[in-house]
Amino acid sequence: MTTLTTTIPQVAAKRVTPLATLQQTMTLAWRSLVQIKHNPWELLDLSIQPIMFLLLFTYVFGGAISGSTGDYLQFALPGLLVQNALFYTLSTAIGLNTDITKGVFDRLRSLPIARTAPLSGRIIADTVKQVWAFALLIGFGMVLGFRVTTSVFGLLGALALLVVVALAMSWMAVLIGLKASNPEKVQMISFSTMMPLTFTSSALVPSDTFPSWLKTWSDINPVTHLADAIRGLLIGGDVGSATLFSLLWAVAFAVVFAPLAIRAFRSHV
Amino acid sequence: MTYAIQAEGLVKHYGKTRALDGVDILVPPGRLLGVLGPNGAGKTTAVRILATLLRPDAGTATVGGYDVTRQAHQVRSMIGLTGQYAAVDEMLTGFENLMMIGRLLGMPRADSRARASELLKRFDLSDAGGRATKTYSGGMRRRLDLAASLVGRPQVLFLDEPTTGLDPRSRTELWSVVRGLMADGVTVLLTTQYLEEADQLADDIIVFDHGKVIASGTSDELKATTGAQVLEVRPLRPEHLPLVGEVLTDVLGEAPDLSGGRATASVHDPAAVPVIVRRLDDQGVVASELALRKSSLDEVFLSITGHRPEDEDTTEKEEAFA
Numbered sequence: 001m002t003t004l005t006t007t008i009p010q011v012a013a014k015r016v017t018p019l020a021t022l023q024q025t026m027t028l029a030w031r032s033l034v035q036i037k038h039n040p041w042e043l044l045d046l047s048i049q050p051i052m053f054l055l056l057f058t059y060v061f062g063g064a065i066s067g068s069t070g071d072y073l074q075f076a077l078p079g080l081l082v083q084n085a086l087f088y089t090l091s092t093a094i095g096l097n098t099d100i101t102k103g104v105f106d107r108l109r110s111l112p113i114a115r116t117a118p119l120s121g122r123i124i125a126d127t128v129k130q131v132w133a134f135a136l137l138i139g140f141g142m143v144l145g146f147r148v149t150t151s152v153f154g155l156l157g158a159l160a161l162l163v164v165v166a167l168a169m170s171w172m173a174v175l176i177g178l179k180a181s182n183p184e185k186v187q188m189i190s191f192s193t194m195m196p197l198t199f200t201s202s203a204l205v206p207s208d209t210f211p212s213w214l215k216t217w218s219d220i221n222p223v224t225h226l227a228d229a230i231r232g233l234l235i236g237g238d239v240g241s242a243t244l245f246s247l248l249w250a251v252a253f254a255v256v257f258a259p260l261a262i263r264a265f266r267s268h269v
Numbered sequence: 270m271t272y273a274i275q276a277e278g279l280v281k282h283y284g285k286t287r288a289l290d291g292v293d294i295l296v297p298p299g300r301l302l303g304v305l306g307p308n309g310a311g312k313t314t315a316v317r318i319l320a321t322l323l324r325p326d327a328g329t330a331t332v333g334g335y336d337v338t339r340q341a342h343q344v345r346s347m348i349g350l351t352g353q354y355a356a357v358d359e360m361l362t363g364f365e366n367l368m369m370i371g372r373l374l375g376m377p378r379a380d381s382r383a384r385a386s387e388l389l390k391r392f393d394l395s396d397a398g399g400r401a402t403k404t405y406s407g408g409m410r411r412r413l414d415l416a417a418s419l420v421g422r423p424q425v426l427f428l429d430e431p432t433t434g435l436d437p438r439s440r441t442e443l444w445s446v447v448r449g450l451m452a453d454g455v456t457v458l459l460t461t462q463y464l465e466e467a468d469q470l471a472d473d474i475i476v477f478d479h480g481k482v483i484a485s486g487t488s489d490e491l492k493a494t495t496g497a498q499v500l501e502v503r504p505l506r507p508e509h510l511p512l513v514g515e516v517l518t519d520v521l522g523e524a525p526d527l528s529g530g531r532a533t534a535s536v537h538d539p540a541a542v543p544v545i546v547r548r549l550d551d552q553g554v555v556a557s558e559l560a561l562r563k564s565s566l567d568e569v570f571l572s573i574t575g576h577r578p579e580d581e582d583t584t585e586k587e588e589a590f591a
Binding site for chain 2: 014023024027028030034103109110111113
């Protein structure tokens, strides 16, 4: 009882400075990325499916759909890039959900750090992974014969557009990650939304042969716009309206899901 | 500032369930408070409120003099939390886990490194420090988890069932670590379902049941609350046991429990013991064991709550994440 004043000294900071917030965010981004060092397969885990699709679609359906595997690869790779980027937002949801179920999220929240750092750190890390996956698929595609026929600016533009749309989509991933009861459920929810979304678009096949009701949906489907835009940026063609619609969709996603995700996050914080 | 932890009238509902129903907690600096109670009694909810992870529906709480809702940031900078689950990043090594916390707390890189190594050594994890923690045993993870909550040298430490699911050896190891922290003057709030744990470690104990504090005091005070001591008599020859039972019933006015080859009965007046000994002698019964002891916390718990602490074994998971 006599040591009261010595055991509990004054605490200096009342809140987190912007610089500290940035440093905390980078530390948590580092944390998500350094995992790759211990588990290099993690990246491949998420890339193996698009590579499998790339091989299967190119060599099984390619001839039937486009008349030649080479033509089909040229058509489908941009679509596969889109599919991959959207599936990749999954890793944000799974990572977040794993942190919550394992208690790591609580540990972070009990530390005197910026409330947003656990979220922003993860999203930065996942963006880095997006870039890596993009490079991997483009590289693998080029080995199989894919060629960027526009320019390096088209390539960078495609990457930038994918990253922006993926960031907007990650709000949905964050919401799922916060709300789902376990990582397996996250996987299930994400898979059963992403799969139909990408298949009912022009990402993997030209939508001309769709029945009219499906064509109508496909023309609205954000994946169609995004795939068309990426295709235009990589192999030429009209990019203006597709890019515009993609960005509008991204804005719509962010406007709808960001407040919901932030509310779910707040109730956790 | 009189108390390191001070809570008044904490209330928390989950739907219709009252996880906390008006709880008061006081812990003077440098003391260890044991919060004892069965699963679902509200222990974890109380810890989560005090550790700023959950807002109470009613009531106030301060930790180190700071309000847990209005001055949460200051509270966070002086607390450490070890939960029921070892909250370590399984993909990182032990060293990286500790290093990350140091960096998050704003320690320079070199200091974070030094602190991580120091803690790994202290918790006997130096050899495993370079391995991903998913390869660790349960006991190692708990130790790392505790180490992680100590990186920032907290003055108040919350240990929420730190030994649940640990084997006896790891449990004893963790106890000695906690004793070491006590020696450093850290204030600790420890929740446990294990009466023995509270008995071993806690200066003061409060007993939770159904979201309420139903008893509080030191271990000895609680044991005295039943007002009874326990007499155990084991006759040398087992066939004498019914005879022992008769004598005890006769003297104490209450039938003893006859199991395991011995008779066990509550004794409110120690003067009854010489009487019993004389009567047994008269009957020619030789006791191989005759002991008068304080009630164990187990018996205290039973007498206060009407049920044993193990009774409600399955309900706390929902509380932990609600």
